[in-house]
Amino acid sequence: MGLQSTKHSKVKQANIVMLGLDSAGKSTLLYKFKYNDDFLTIPTIGFNVDMIETRKDFTLTVWDVGGQQKMRQVWCNFLENTDGLMYVVDSSDKWRLEESKKEFEFILKNEYIKRVPVVVLANKQDLPGALNAEEITRRFNMKKYCSDRNWYVQPCCAITGEGTICKNKFIKQ
Ligand code: G3D
Ligand code: MG
Numbered sequence: 001m002g003l004q005s006t007k008h009s010k011v012k013q014a015n016i017v018m019l020g021l022d023s024a025g026k027s028t029l030l031y032k033f034k035y036n037d038d039f040l041t042i043p044t045i046g047f048n049v050d051m052i053e054t055r056k057d058f059t060l061t062v063w064d065v066g067g068q069q070k071m072r073q074v075w076c077n078f079l080e081n082t083d084g085l086m087y088v089v090d091s092s093d094k095w096r097l098e099e100s101k102k103e104f105e106f107i108l109k110n111e112y113i114k115r116v117p118v119v120v121l122a123n124k125q126d127l128p129g130a131l132n133a134e135e136i137t138r139r140f141n142m143k144k145y146c147s148d149r150n151w152y153v154q155p156c157c158a159i160t161g162e163g164t165i166c167k168n169k170f171i172k173q
Helices: 027-037 093-110 133-139
Strands: 010-017 047-055 058-065 083-092 118-123 152-155
Touching: 027 047, 027 058, 027 083, 047 118, 083 093, 118 133, 133 152
Parallel strands: 010 058, 010 083, 083 118, 118 152
Antiparallel strands: 047 058
């Protein structure tokens, strides 16, 4: 796998799958990446997909897959040809943190994304009591569960866009 480019085009392209529980902020992040704007989101039924031009010659195809219980069962169908996984966490939702972690651990076992780099987006940092990146790193057992791949935990706020542009992604920890 890796970056794709064709003979006739110098544009490189990578497939990014964005997962996380419902309401973590995936669709808000996607709109922020794409339009640098706020959107009124509605719960995603199925998935959204968008191309994001990061530079003139580099495009990310981002798959934003619904996070409701029913959709989690089909997450694995989106993982073939994935170059990077973005896992979005509502850092302020302590009640569902364990549930989110379980889904994360489960998806990491999938063969298609073995050794694929992971960025955990510790979203909703603007909300009171939100766990910071260090705490999410610890709670998600990143060092243990991602020991076979490059990973990074990025604190962010999809509403303001803070933390959504990071130069050091996919640093091996
Ligand atoms: P999802 O695609 O992961 O299911 P959405 O989540 O993007 O639909 O977002 C779910 C709700 O969380 C939305 O609010 C959205 O505005 C809010 N949200 C997303 N990111 C942030 C953030 O960084 N900070 C705060 N405070 N809210 C955020 P509603 O009210 O429409 O349900
Ligand atoms: Mg959504």
